[in-house]
Amino acid sequence: MPSALPPLDELLARAHVVSLPLSTRFRGITLREAMILEGPNGATEFSPFTEYEDAEAATWLRAGIEFGWGDEPSPLRRRIPVNATMPAVAPDRVEAVLARYDGCRTVKVKVAERGQSLADDVARVAEVRRLMGPEGRVRLDANAGWNVDEAERAIHALAEFDLEYVEQPCPSVEELAEVRRRVTHMGIPIAADESVRKADDPIAVARADAADLLIVKAQPLGGIHRALAIVREAGLPVTVSSALDTSVGLALGAHLAACVPELPYDCGLGTASLLAADVTDEPLLAHGGSVDVRRVDVSQRMLRDYAAPPERDAWWRDRLTRCYALLSHDEH
Structure with a gap:
């Protein structure tokens, strides 16, 4: 993790919620929703499954923030x-x-x-x-x-x-x-x-x-x-x-x-x-x-084409805000 969480406003400003179709039904779903964040290290992801409670989902957010804003250990293979x-x-x-x-x-x-x-x-x-x-x-x-x-x-x-x-x-x-x-x-x-x-x-x-x-x-x-x-x-x-x-x-x-x-x-x-x-x-x-083993550059066109509907975008932003509050509490 970075020494301090990035500001919530920064996360939300750099967030994109997508709804991606699957090639075949998997885990009972045909669409995969995810939130893509853009940090100083590059693109990162926050995508706990929708049924997960906030306490579990916050762990996923911790991972996404680390990948986008934190330090990476040295790789042993490419x-x-x-x-x-x-x-x-x-x-x-x-x-x-x-x-x-x-x-x-x-x-x-x-x-x-x-x-x-x-x-x-x-x-x-x-x-x-x-x-x-x-x-x-x-x-x-x-x-x-x-x-x-x-x-x-x-x-x-x-x-x-x-x-x-x-x-x-x-x-x-x-x-x-x-x-x-x-x-x-x-x-x-x-x-x-x-x-x-x-x-x-x-x-x-x-x-x-x-x-x-x-x-x-x-x-x-x-x-x-x-x-x-x-x-x-x-x-x-x-x-x-x-x-x-x-x-x-x-x-x-x-x-x-x-x-x-x-x-x-x-x-x-x-x-x-x-x-x-x-x-x-x-x-x-x-x-x-x-x-x-590489960073992935996101396509702004793909983010637009597969943007989640407004109500789902709002749902994910609310979820991120709640999970961020849990991480902030843990930090203190």
């Missing part, structure tokens, strides 16, 4: 290998989604989607494995959608597709630990996402031996410096991922990934491919399976 992200689509749409990701050798497949069955998951994962071939890497993300018994049953059903790991099969740390105990003989690692980024104590999952690796995200964890501190304290391997950010937010994630000492897994920073429009003429897309 390109970040990334995975393709497969929404909970029907098998006949899998190939078209994969075509949007150039050269990616890893696919994260969304499973446990509300309203779908385990048979739907099996069909989707089977098609991903068929298209990726035996050398491709396939990981699952359940977004805490199963209970322990459902997770055990699903992992057994999906294990034949040679899984790299299963991300957040259940909501709680205790449930993760139990699932990990039940499937350890299968050699399939368990990753924690929500149990890190939405937890009061992001290290608790590591302390409880409830996961083999952590998913870390720059915005939800409060910025690069805070995320790196969590990585150091947890002492587990990590995957750096995103939260359906614009290319500006993905650039923040790529800068975090560039500073993590070791990156044993492809990162979830290729999700610009899920957007049908972005805020830049040079989106941070995967090329040859990697994205560059």
